[in-house]
Amino acid sequence: MLTDGTYWKDKIDDLRDLASCVLVASDTQEKLSARTAARCLMGVVSLVARRWTMDEMQRTCAELVRSEKVWETSFGLLPLEPNGIPSERTQLIAVVARSLLPLAGPENVRAALSFWATETDPGVWTSLVDPQ
Numbered sequence: 001m002l003t004d005g006t007y008w009k010d011k012i013d014d015l016r017d018l019a020s021c022v023l024v025a026s027d028t029q030e031k032l033s034a035r036t037a038a039r040c041l042m043g044v045v046s047l048v049a050r051r052w053t054m055d056e057m058q059r060t061c062a063e064l065v066r067s068e069k070v071w072e073t074s075f076g077l078l079p080l081e082p083n084g085i086p087s088e089r090t091q092l093i094a095v096v097a098r099s100l101l102p103l104a105g106p107e108n109v110r111a112a113l114s115f116w117a118t119e120t121d122p123g124v125w126t127s128l129v130d131p132q
Contacts, residue, residue: 009055012118015062019114020126021058031125032104039128040104044096045116048089054120060089061117064097074101 021034032040049057064070067075075098078084078086086094100109119125 009058015065015114018065018111019118020059021111022115034108034111035128037100037104037108038115039118040100041096042128044093048092052089056089058117060093061113064094065113065117073104074098089120094104
């Protein structure tokens, strides 16, 4: 693993593929769409981006998406820092994402986190406010 802090965004095709359904309106009412899940995460990702940096927020989202243990345990096992505990930013995003699992399902929550991990255009972020 690279230690320059940008290793997570060098190859993000997997994240972009997962995030693609966030930009598409959904007709299903059975569960929250990926778009709605991304909208629900907007507050916490904004807080993390302001408190740390946008890069740290996106890295955290990418790590959550790519960690199979996160999804196998419904956020019971989170990515750990070198000190052996999850970072505060990971905990903040994870607790909100975990609360969305019963409402949106893991696929849509994962897609929403992927959206936040990859999208850099504030204009696209604000487009989530429009429920479509």
